[in-house]
Amino acid sequence: MPGSLVGGRVLNNLSEAAVHPPAIRTEHLSKRYGSLLALDDLDLTVDAGEVFGFLGPNGAGKSTTIRLLLGLARPTAGQAWIFGTAAADVATAHQRLAYVPADVTLWPQLTGAEILELLGATGPGVDVAYRDELVDRFALDLSKPGRAYSTGNRQKVALIAAFATRAPLLVLDEPTAGLDPLMEREFRRAVNEARDTGSTVFLSSHQLAEVEAVCDRVGILRAGRLVEVATIPELRRLHRTEVLVRFAGPVPELTGVAGIDGVQVDGAALRFTLTGPPGPALRALAGADLTTLTMREPTLEEIFLDYYGEGSR
Structure with missing residues (x-):
């Protein structure tokens, strides 16, 4: 059977291409809420090991896309895959990803240390030494209960828990909300470290400077439709x-x-x-x-x- 040319190499369609699927792939992915078409025919591929920025204002369809990728919503049409596994197969797909939502809610009675232990026990695994390092770098006081944390500190808990999983895919939805500039710098450092260890980062953000600093490619979503996917230098050449x-x-x-x-x-x-x-x-x-x-x-x-x-x- 003939192979296909990918990146200058001939791959056997039934062997290597299957062994190394993209981190995220969607085909004709659409979601309608009544008369509102929130996501319209999304075809997107995010390669394993890249940092991909997902841009768009409120209402563009970014959060809808993430819910579909996480299997938290059912598409009206089309499909999504996480490393070749159907996103709808949540139990399997979530073994290879970690997620940070835009609005982090914590257990109010548990301390930060207890929350990190719980998240580490229920997620795809945890690198305890790296988690401890991130706690120091993000200057997080683990002795406080969840109800005492500010928005920024709740975000720190979620980010530390996600990065410490060393998951193959990190899905980050507006991850730096509430962080001060020093902590944003630590976030960018953690993203680069995730890339260096082979993880894929899918970053949905309004912080354009943040995306420009860490992403390999960006996709721009407008009114539910993907209008551009390119590297940042390629985007600049178009303008x-x-x-x-x-x-x-x-x-x-x-x-x-x-x-x-x-x-x-x-x-x-x-x-x-x-x-x-x-x-x-x-x-x-x-x-x-x-x-x-x-x-x-x-x-x-x-x-x-x-x-x-x-x-x-």
Whole structure:
């Protein structure tokens, strides 16, 4: 039987491809609540070992997607798999994942230490030494009862419990809510450590700087539909770069140069936006007497707002 070409290698469809399935795969995944189509025909693949950012505002369908991946809701159409296991098979799929919800609720009477022990006993396993290290790094007081924890400390408990499982898949829904900047830095460090040990991280977030800092790829969800999946550098190449050039001599004529738009001349300074490869623009500028050339790539936030029609194009 012929194989398929994946990443430059020929895989036997019945052997290696089956042994190494993606961490998450969905086909035509849809969810309707009455007249509301919350998720519309989602086709998504998240490779094992990558950190994948899932972006979208409230109501875009992110939480619905996560509920379907966790088997907490039944799809109206389509399917989802976790490492090749149907997401609907919760008992099997959850042996290989850990989940941090957006709103963490703890047992009010149990101390932090008791909660971590309970979660460690009921989850896919726990690396006790790493858990103890994370408790120190996140500066969590384990002697307090759950009812005494602030929002940020409840989030710390859930994050420590999840990372300490060393689970092959971590599903994190708005995981840094309530964390201060120092703890956000520890979170990013823990995500990188999870990637380094081979875990997959599926990160749903509004924190665009966070996604930009840790993710390998991002998916942008809009009104229940996936509108883009790309690496962050690829996303930036799809959008315009701002260029500022200053000259000691005459300002060159750039009309009609491929990729250049929005040219503005201000004395010896020239501003324009650049889309696509910079070669034609650089060739047009090569004969001029340049003194400075500055290029500013769009941030992930600007790209994100572009997809929602709220940014300047």
